[in-house]
Amino acid sequence: MNKELIIDADACYRLAERRAAQYFQSLYVQVMQKAFVPILTKDIQSWKHNHIQHSLVSFFSRGKRKPDSKEYHNYIRWLDRTGKLDNYLDRSISYIYLRDLGKALDSPDTQTRVRRVIENIKNNLTHSTSTDEMLSMAGLYRKAQKEGVESSMIWVMDKLKTVSSNLPKGMDAEEAQRKLIKIIVGVIMHVVDVMGDDISAEDRKQKLDEAIRLGYYYGLTYPFIDDLLDAKVLSEKEKRQYSQLIRTTLITGDVPELGEWTGENSDLIQYIHSELREAFEYIKAYQRPGTIKNFFEQSYVFFNSQEVDRVKELSNANYTNEELYIPIILKSSSSRLIVRSVISASEDEGFDKRTFFYGIYNQLADDFADMFDDMKEGAVTPYTYYLKYHDKRPDLINPFELYWTVISHLIHHVYHSDAKTCEVMLDRAINGLKRCKERLGTKKYNELMDFFASGNPEFNSLIQNMVKKADDVDFFDKLLRDRMITNLRNERKEQEAFLDTIKTVRNQINNVLPIHNTDDVSTMDVPIIDAANYSLEGDGKRLRPIVAWFMGVNEYGLERSAIVPLLRSLEYMHTASLIFDDLPSQDNASIRRGRSTLHQVYNSAIAELTGLFLTQKATWEQASLDQFDSKTVLKLIQYSAQMTEEMCKGQAMDLDSRGQRLTLEQLNTLSFNKTGIAFEASLIMPAILAHANEVEMGALKTFARHAGIAFQIKDDLLDVEGDQILLGKPIGKDAENNNKTFVAILGKEGARKAMWEHYCLAMEAIQEMPRKTPFLKHLLNYMVNRDH
Template sequence: MNEELINNPDLSYQLAEQKAAQYFQSLYVQVKQKTFIPTLTKDIHSWKQNHIHHPILSFFIRGKRKANSNGYYSYIQWLDYMGKLDSYLDRSMSYIYMRDLGKSLESPDTQARVSRVVANLKNHLTQNDANKGDTKNDFSMYGLYRMAQKEGIESTMIWLINKLKRVSSNIPKGMDAEQAQRKLIKIIAGVIMHVNEEMDNDVSSESRKQKLDEAIRLGYSYGLTYPFIDDLLDAEVLSDKEEKQYSNLIRTTLITGTVPKLGEWTGTNKNLIKYIHSELREAFEYIRAHQRPETLTSFFEQSYVFFQSQEVDRLKDLSNPNYTNEELYIPIILKSSSSRLIIRSVISAPEDEGFDHRTFFYGIYNQLADDFADMFDDMRDGAVTPYTYYLKYHEKRPDLINPFELYWTVIANLIHNVYHSDAKTCEVMLDRAINGLKRFKEKWGSQKYNEVMKLFSSRNPKFNSLIQTMVGKADDVDFFDKLLRDHMIANLKNERKEQEKFADTIKIVRKQINDILLIPQSEDNDLMKNPIIDAANYSLESDGKRLRPIITWVMGINEYGLNKSAIMPLLKSLEYMHTASLIFDDLPSQDNASIRRGRPTLHRVYNTAIAELTGLFLTQKAIEEQASLDQFDTKTVLKLIQYTAQKTEDMCKGQVMDLDSKGKKLTLDQLNQMCFYKTGLAFEASLLMPAILAQASESEMEALKKFAYHAGIAFQIKDDLLDVEGDLSLLGKSIGKDAENNNSTFVSVLGKNGAQKAMWDHYCFAVEMLQEVPRNTNFLKHLLNYLVNRDH
């Protein structure tokens, strides 16, 4: 660890502060002299030739344009149709190379790299469009895993998916979960981009896999600081005492290079902090272990500057009218530049003076743009930014710098002093600036936008008039990263709503199914009162998931429009058959299980003979229920019963295969077949039975069969994984039974990592099959997600 930093923790911050103060002073002089006005006026007049079309041409183009660019897929299609996709992607990737990779666009090498990325991205987007639907899954678990397969880093992606799932489930109320997830994914993508840029073209496939694996893990480790340090301290989640204790913990880590023990935590967020502390410690140690000695000092210094500048800003109070311009802007310069400089040290990239120079001067531009976009949200939250502070005190403090003028000053300074008046840089930066104003106007409405412009541009009416003309008339200034950002946020929010709806549906339908399952005692036959019906009800009233009848309920009623009361017998029959199969499965002659659904198995409570008879009884009750489907065509019901008999026969075959496999090592094909007979067929039945009653087409039923096949195997693999790593209190059944019974499982055949890969592969195949089903498949999609992500 850097001894100077330990002995004087503020030394690195003071040095960075001096550099930031010099930069701010140069900007201050330019603002006061208004040098940005003639410079940018000339730039804009040249720039607008490519962005303001003849009125007739504009009318023609708008007639072919979609209503707006909010539709991700349709907008990409439109751009391609109009021949604008290349320029759209070019300015988007050029901007990312400037902002995230610190590159100079005047470099021929950078231009060549941008061109290659644009070509690959365009090919990906247009191919997905041709394949219909694939782009919808780009940032889903499906899309991430399929991308990982192409690079040979499936295990890494499984690790990341599990990590993201845990982070998502631990985002506390009071924080924006969607934004937290988006930022984390964005940081990971940014680190991957940096690593890609550092790789030679002739890097071996093995070396590439290793570097991508490290990039993903480093990206996650660094990105985790945003939701669990930056966002957490900004949100009103922790008490004042907890915030202070937590900040001290972070500061100590950065100063000493070691994560201290959590110690006693007396606040109400103890469990949250315990999880965060454990996760951040693991992340911190991974980053440190992958640092080269020569970059370790830089990493700690930049990290401390970033954290300290954030803390300085965070402690500001909007009610304080006495902050100087330096106090407002210097921390912004520091945090905006150091956040990007850290990435280079995180990946142990060699020093690049040009990158450091450009990134340091560039950071404040991005921060001012973000603060402008979030101005009213920040004002509502009482956050101190240059814009909120100016809004509140501009009438009382004539000495305050107008942040909007500083924003244009920074742009002019970057174009002409940092990027040497490069034409491509000028084009991209003006595109971005006008696009930012357009988005602000669209978000807040014309009236509020005009009020803001009147305030911030009051001293420069001529320049403002030019800007507003560009905002109103200029076209082709939007960016792919913004489209992607909006798309991701919309998807994450929609995904959360769908998950909540899925959980509510499961809860509501499960209760209604539970209410109809128990079998009444026969009043005419005293012999049946004890013990068969009691034994059957003991098994039925246990804490079962009821997944199969729930699937049938949702598909039958919601998708096929079947009458609720008409299919009640079918729902009961499914659960009777499933419960019977579990009773047989648990018998001493088969798996000899002692716990099922959190309770002793039936043969333990009664005896083996009663358990066997109860299983037989429930099987016949299932057929009886199906035969009572009197609101459907008799031929259709007969077809349903025939299907049931065939599938029951196949399930028995699967159980025989299972019993015969004990002590033997099965091939993967044998395991897949046995698993489908034992598990997949039950999923198939729950899907096919309502489809048969609704007289669905053969092609639809074939797609449902294939979905059930892959979903069933994925379900069984997850069961096998839980048997070796699950929690007994959550599972409701004993763990380690497969090994105890010497059963061949996906884990024993493929190993834990291989089983995980196989599960995700079947998951992906199942997702692809859903695209062939001509119904709303959201419920099945979330069911599939539940099957592979469950902990019981």
Template sequence: MERELIINAEASYRLAEQKASHYFKLLHEQVTQKKYVPTLTNDFQSWKQNHIHHSFLSLFLQERRKPAPREYYNYIHWLNKNGKLDHYLNRSVSYIFLRDLGKVLDSPDTKKKIQRVVESIKNHLTNSTTNQGDKIEVFSIAGLYRWAQKEGVESTIIWLINKLKTVSILIPEGMDAENAQRKLIKIIAGVLMHELEEKGNDILQEDRSWKLNRAIRLGYSYGLTYPFIDDLLDANVLSVDEKKQYSDLIRSSLLTGSVSEIGEWTGDNSDLIKVIYSELKDAFEYIRDNQSPDTTKKFFEQSYIFFNSQEEDREKDLSHPHYTNEELYIPIILKSSTSRLIARSVISAHEDKDFESRTFYYGIYNQLADDFADMFDDMGNGMVTPYTYYLKYHDKRSDLLNPFELYWTVISHLIHNVYDSETKTREVILDRAINGLKRFKERMGENKYNEVMGVFASGNPSFNRIIQKMVQKAGDVDFFDKLLRDHIITDLRNERKEQEDFLNTIETARNQIDNILRIPKDDHLALHEPITDAANYILEGDGKRLRPIITWVMAIDGYGLKSTLIAPLLRSLEYMHTASLIFDDLPSQDNASIRRGRTTLHQLYNIATAELTGLFLTQKAVEEQASLAQFDSKAVLHLIRYSAKTAADMCKGQVIDLDSKGKQLTLEQLNWMCFYKTGLGFEAPLIMPAILANANESEIKSLKTFAKHAGIAFQIKDDLLDVEGELDLLGKPIGKDAKNNNSTFVSILGQEGAKRAMWEHYCLAMEVLEKVPRNTLFLKHLLNYLVNRDH
């Protein structure tokens, strides 16, 4: 039963608005009187001692050797080699504690915590290297799952991986899927930071795991509002009327604490809204049900303030020439502060007035920095921000507040009024400000940058000269979170591009393989050839062709073999695999009625024809292997010997499988059976081209280990699909294993345990790829495909 909430959202909004108005008046006065100019001029005189090199030659030589920050791996390596990594990380972590956790940096406790985090990050960066030696893995599914195992949150990370996949699928065309995922990850990380800070060190591992599980789910639930509310309402996906309907639904839910029904939807995006709203509903109810009674009301009121201030900004029209300064800035003060306040209140954290006060004053600083960086994108989208509005109307309205001047005013106010002129805070905030301008200048180019400065900085020429000198000459002002942000965005984009290339490669290879599989009839035979017809019938089914595709890619891209020369090998692999399926489907074995979306051979013809067709295809496979005449004869003999042994071992696995029906296998027995039945089926496509290319034993051993774990992961996914899948997608009946009383990973471990086992084998397979001295990108995406497929 839902708790009845009394949410004074409108009253809370008015109170917050009054507080924001008071803050804005204070800032307005300081901007008008230009109080920030002498104050920050003095600050920069002290600050520049640590950031401007007096020896031009040393600066020139250092900068010439220094990799660009966007060169993530090389840049981290350069920082460490030159003894700069500690200071770089300390500055970066200090900024996170200042911005996200609302801490004061001169606190002894905060200093200790910052140092612990710095040491942890440095240790990870300098020790987690790839097989190239200088590349550092920071974010990967395998790395994330290994962390989850250490913290006891595997089930939640599996859940999160699936949720992130769902979000990626649901992001409609016209929205930035990579940025949505990045923002979601950032919010989850922010909520986790608050949870870790809130819990302290004196906590049992069981309690820590429970809190982390909850924080990850809460972080996802809160973060989901960014792509599915904020970004969706900002984009041009929904019509004006649809945006109004959607907004009203969200507002109603926040005012009542209960998710409103969609009702009749007017517009073309009904299907999209229904599925997105369903995800939001689950997230909303998870947050509500995991709030403590004394923080629920506050959470909903903060959420309403955030949403309503966003709406006020969103409803502005850039063609409207008469917005007041208050109308432009007060919603920004509200939304920028409450977005971070929610990240803390969502975990039902205890009240902290100092945190709330500092966060309230700090928020607009970040928002003004972000709006400056995005001003031309925002202008192109017709969005009203202080910068876009000033760009359009500054020469028509002398009363408009210059947002760039306000930005420096906020910095001055934070340093000297909020943080009491604390040295480290001044250092970090000025670092961040100059770094922001440097990044903007690099991205826009010098001419555009000077044009922008001509508009926003012309009112204070002496102060502008100081700023531009810092932008031009100051070093050591970059931040790890920006580096990581750029790296994650690049990785997400590359991942998507690689995934598209992977799917295109599969499609290309599959089409080529489909065209060479058909077995010609023997014209010399006077009688009808039912076996050839039966073989071609089953070969023409909707098979995935994974095994010959793997061989095709490894042979061509991995070993440089010619595609025309390996055609017999591709045919042999598919013939052998198809033969194993025919035998597997027989009444004496699995008694299947559907295979590859078609009636099985023994049902279409008869059992004898099916058995003989399987034997026929096995012999055709040997014939194809023996025709690899362009390769070294010893290698071909080695390949045939390996192929025969593999086929024999797979038969052993099938016998074990048949003998296990009605019996409860141990996990070890199931793993061995799976290796013989499925793992070897993945091993052969990797090892056969390696044999033809005369690869060394160490490489072959690593490929075999990869195949073993990939094969088991594949089988576990098959077992999961048998209880979770859909007939139309699978091409075979679901629930077959339970009906036949087969031992499976699900029957032994349960669904949750089977998922954990699948991801464990995924990690082991990914980790062994580091030892393979080939381009393993295809195998990485193949593994991702195997565990994420729906058929």
């Protein structure tokens, strides 16, 4: 235990409480006096001139239909075409600087930085073929390449994938991913903000590299602490045990040993404990001596205020206004204050003050949006509590009135009546109500407003008029949030469909692979058929026939029964190549597909003959494609023979290269000939049967080349760091055989970069294809993310 990092938890929390109590008292006086009504009425009267279209303008703009923001690409194009994009980005980026970076918008430096970000985003939005590509793994990797932080991007993508796969049922994996990504981006923004314009490229690269890792490690606290304790995953006993572990960590500065975990979620907690320990150690190592105590104090305030709120019960009718709102002030401000200490930034009194006062605004807005979900969960928030007890507790503050009080206070007391701040905050407030009305429907929304705003009828009438008529109040971060959630959920559904397809088709293919002895007059066993079936029965992935099935049936509409011979031929050819590859004269492998290799079970001669037998069986199967015209089948057989020839050349090149120095280009060529060609065949052969055009075949070949090389690089990486049980074959065979692999030439880190480069090139090839199929995208994701 590091004694220097021990904090006086009670003292730091009491100090924070006193400050929050003073702020709350100030707000309480204002809300009781309804001071916000005349102040904001005047602000809105001025504000609305920029947001209410005059009837003549409205008449002439009727033909320019505004797309729904859910029509993401059309909406961005519409904003650009109508000249609204600049203002849209200006209020959006200004708001982020206000909320996330704690900036004052009247600062010339802030205005310069906002304009710079706007130009960058606008350039990406108007010149990129698809913003979804920018948000994809390939798009993010390309951005990382420009900054020289590819290794960190690869690392964080692997981490995000692992987190998502480990989240239990009962937790929203897509929302957790989105939140994690948002926090990573937020930390990067803070780091970029404190960089000077004269920073060297190398220093910038180092700072960004650290920011990505810090963002991930800090972001972990949300799914693995806050969300986990809120979710109905842990038992009450486990929650108490886990909360105590986190509390001890924040007080002592060290993650304690987990010890014996007796609950049902032992595996989950062990994984989380390992990740959190790694996270805290990294953050601590990054801290300067002057910031580390501050980090733990702010983290404790945030955690403890969450805990205070978490144990509240909606059935308790006796919570005071202070008990309801002070923890909210603390957790909403400390969550943003922590970021500065995470990145070890210098003290900034202005940032601290603005962030402290600002936090409750965001929390009240979020609680308003989640009000009905919180009510179903029985969660205590200012809105759920007021809904339940307003008629029994006249002393309770109306949280909707407090929300407008906070807005008024921020504009005029914190940001000194700055016009830009007033504009942005009113934009955001009206937009929030518009989104609520759209989500609930007009009838339910009006009932809600009648309940919360009945005490200020004139002010409410003004607000609702703005909600109905005001335009140009939407925000880019909300658009991105909705788009990201939609994409993540679609990705999950597509991935589930992909894995289901693989499982189903794999079983179907396994059923048609066995070879039967057709020689009825023979009384002798035919060991070559038994040997072939032994090799075919192994636990193969069947990727090549699965790809051919999907392209043939789903994309080209070929009959399933008609292409069964093609599927057999692809697996026979692939299995034959593995038999030859495993021979003592080549790799001398002892295990393949989780079982002893064929030459060990029989002998080398039988193995060689079996490989030749399966090659000929593959050609026989192709010649059996009797539901297609003979010219097409002949073209397919000629293509197959050519591919087999190239594969043999590739294997010969591989054998000949052992012990020699290879260039990266030579290794790419060798890998494609060994691996990529088989993937190409599984795409091109169904295309030949379907009479696809040359342009489409060219795009498929480009995809296959880069996907095949990426697949081979992943194989090379698994050979040095994979799990032998999962792989079904020994690891370390490449080094033992002196094979020239991507790892041997580039090292593990360089090999990962090369794999992701080919991944990006393959993804870019998909974008050029006339047919947009998610199957190939998920096939590629499977190739680079597999563990066997």
